[in-house]
Amino acid sequence: MVPDPGFGSPPDDDPPPAADGAGAERSNPFARHVSRVLDRFDDLWLFASVPLFAAVLEFEKVRRALGPTGHGFSINLEFTFPTPLVTLWQLADPPEPPAVTTRSGYGEPFGGGPGEPEPTGGSTGSFGSTGAGGTDVTIETAVGTVEMPLEALSMGMLGWIGLAIVAYVTLSGILMAAYVGGIDRRLRGEPIAVGACVATYAPRYILYNLVVAGAFLLVFPLFVLAPPLILLAIPVIIALSYVFYPVPFLFVAADASLLEAFRRSADLTTAGGQVLSFGLWHLVAAVAASLMLSLLVSAGGAGFLLALCVSAPLSLVLTAATVSFFREEIEDEGTASTDGFGDDSAAEADDYGWVAD
Numbered sequence: 001m002v003p004d005p006g007f008g009s010p011p012d013d014d015p016p017p018a019a020d021g022a023g024a025e026r027s028n029p030f031a032r033h034v035s036r037v038l039d040r041f042d043d044l045w046l047f048a049s050v051p052l053f054a055a056v057l058e059f060e061k062v063r064r065a066l067g068p069t070g071h072g073f074s075i076n077l078e079f080t081f082p083t084p085l086v087t088l089w090q091l092a093d094p095p096e097p098p099a100v101t102t103r104s105g106y107g108e109p110f111g112g113g114p115g116e117p118e119p120t121g122g123s124t125g126s127f128g129s130t131g132a133g134g135t136d137v138t139i140e141t142a143v144g145t146v147e148m149p150l151e152a153l154s155m156g157m158l159g160w161i162g163l164a165i166v167a168y169v170t171l172s173g174i175l176m177a178a179y180v181g182g183i184d185r186r187l188r189g190e191p192i193a194v195g196a197c198v199a200t201y202a203p204r205y206i207l208y209n210l211v212v213a214g215a216f217l218l219v220f221p222l223f224v225l226a227p228p229l230i231l232l233a234i235p236v237i238i239a240l241s242y243v244f245y246p247v248p249f250l251f252v253a254a255d256a257s258l259l260e261a262f263r264r265s266a267d268l269t270t271a272g273g274q275v276l277s278f279g280l281w282h283l284v285a286a287v288a289a290s291l292m293l294s295l296l297v298s299a300g301g302a303g304f305l306l307a308l309c310v311s312a313p314l315s316l317v318l319t320a321a322t323v324s325f326f327r328e329e330i331e332d333e334g335t336a337s338t339d340g341f342g343d344d345s346a347a348e349a350d351d352y353g354w355v356a357d
Contacts, residue, residue, distance in 0.1 A: 062304075078091050085179060246265040
């Protein structure tokens with residue numbers, strides 16, 4: 001027997017909710033899809049190893065989390081929309097290491113005298129003035145931090161950086177294709193089929209990563225030359241993050257090409273509704289998770305290990321819930337476009353086994 005949840009309301013494979021709770025369930029798509037993912041966690045738990053190992057491979061951040069802290073607790077409130085691969089380091093930053101006292105050319109230690117400023121640690125993509133009036137560029141990699149004057153960047157060095165970026169986005173694209181595609185297949189009760197997922201989706205994820213990296217490289221010189229522009233760019237970055245957050249999920253949920261995914265993403269997000277609600281609830285969940293995880297990471301080695309173990313399944317649930325949500329959104333679009341009311345196939349189960357009216 002098929003329950004009648006009302007127009008535009010997707011059915012649920014869970015026991016039918018009470019009549020007075022149906023509207024509340026539909027009004028919070030994030031909670032509904034998180035609940036569905038948790039019900040199927042036995043089929044998905046193996047994917048938690050992906051965000052776990054991705055976090056461990058950030059050797060520099062792991063070293064800082066396990067080492068002595070120089071600035072006490074590092075509290076993070078990360079306002080993030082859904083991304084294909086959430087790791088611990090997207091939700092928490094390890095504390096800065098203790099400041100190292102260095103000596104100037106005159107033999108006096110920096111920060112040693114009263115009123116003298118203490119040296120500060122750098123971060124990914126940070127920049128500042130050098131003692132000679134130039135600009136320092138700090139690049140944080142998985143194995144360490146590299147700091148150099150901007151004028152020291154040669155064409156050969158830029159070429160190596162470019163090759164490193166291409167290699168990174170390629171490997172990242174392959175991993176995302178297997179991860180997101182595999183989650184989608186398991187939610188539909190199919191084998192993971194890593195090879196098929198990589199062959200189908202990896203080119204799109206690689207192109208997507210190249211677009212994101214290219215956009216960053218285009219605006220980075222402006223931020224170096226005029227740092228105040230960073231503050232002005234924050235609202236633009238937030239807006240673009242929202243408008244295009246569905247893109248990497250539409251590769252799988254809608255089997256969309258790169259351009260089609262960007263177009264459909266803009267259509268979905270600017271229309272508001274369930275897509276806006278899901279994104280905002282994900283943002284709230286990310287803020288709460290980042291607060292908890294940053295406190296654990298700042299608590300030393302034991303806290304870091306606990307944060308690592310907590311963040312892996314949490315990351316999996318966030319990604320799987322987003323995949324489930326967009327799969328349902330695309331199927332609802334298809335049902336509406338065909339006007340299938342009363343059609344013989346209207347009561348058939350969809351890819352996830354949910355019965356649609």
